[in-house]
Amino acid sequence: MSNAVRIHHFAKSGHAHRALVFAKLAGITHEAVPVDLATGAHKSPEFLAMNPNGQVPVLEDGDAIVSDSNAILVYLARAYAPDWIPNTPAGEADVQRWLTLAAGEIAFGSCAARLITVFNAPLDVDFAAATAAKAMQKLEQGLEGRDWLVGDRPTIADVATYSYTAHAPEGNVSLDPYPNVRAWIARFEVLPGFEAMPTTAVGLVAE
Structure with missing residues (x-):
């Protein structure tokens, strides 16, 4: 390496x-x-x-x-x-689907909600909350009956969607309605090498 x-x-x-x-x-x-x-x-x-x-x-x-x-x-x-990335067209396409969710509804949902509450960003609270709920529902459904989003082991799909999902409560987005998501977060956080993101922040807007 x-x-x-x-x-x-x-x-x-x-x-x-x-x-x-x-x-x-x-x-x-x-x-x-x-x-x-x-x-x-x-x-x-x-x-x-x-x-x-x-x-x-x-x-x-x-x-x-x-x-x-x-x-x-x-x-x-x-x-x-x-x-950490499938070597089949179907597997890679499935990963890309979750990367798109991370760049779309997660970014404009739980990420934006966190920016509002933690960083005082001038964003639409209601839109962020509604968008976060849509993303959470997709994750909840995608994790039904499975440990990871793609295949039988963690991939970059899990990595891309984890951080702002796990920290959604900082943006007043509750994880309580999503048992599959909460179980997945717990599995992710005991992977060897995992290191958490700080849970507090100061008034700076970052990507």
């Missing part, structure tokens, strides 16, 4: 947590590089050269630079942890 893998992150960003926790779960040698959002480090010329959107996380692996948390998961799985 390459010693060149560096993950630029903000500890209380769920998107950044996806990248970091996957590297830890998969045993990928990496360096975690904190980005000081409070001082605007994510808007510095050096950081913007890696990600013009000025958002964490960003992955460096030699000459390869990858932004977007889901893209980072795919890159790391393909490069270093192939067991």
Whole structure:
């Protein structure tokens, strides 16, 4: 494994947590590089050269630079942890379906709700709550009778959807109606290498 893998992150960003926790779960040698959002480090010329959107996380692996948390998961799985992504078209398509949920209804649901309550983001509370409920229902149904979202072992589908789902209560999104989701979170959190995201935050909006 390459010693060149560096993950630029903000500890209380769920998107950044996806990248970091996957590297830890998969045993990928990496360096975690904190980005000081409070001082605007994510808007510095050096950081913007890696990600013009000025958002964490960003992955460096030699000459390869990858932004977007889901893209980072795919890159790391393909490069270093192939067991975490199916090698069949149907399996990979199923993973992509959950990555889309993570980038869509989870991002605009439980992620947005957390941004409102924890980071004072000026977003629509009702829309976030309704969207979070839709995402939770899809996860609940997808986990019916199974331990993991795709196949019989954890994949990057689980990684992509975990962080903002587990931390949904910080955005006043209850997990009580979703027993399958709660059981899945518990399974995820005892995987070897798991490291939790901090549960408190200060007023900074991160990706």
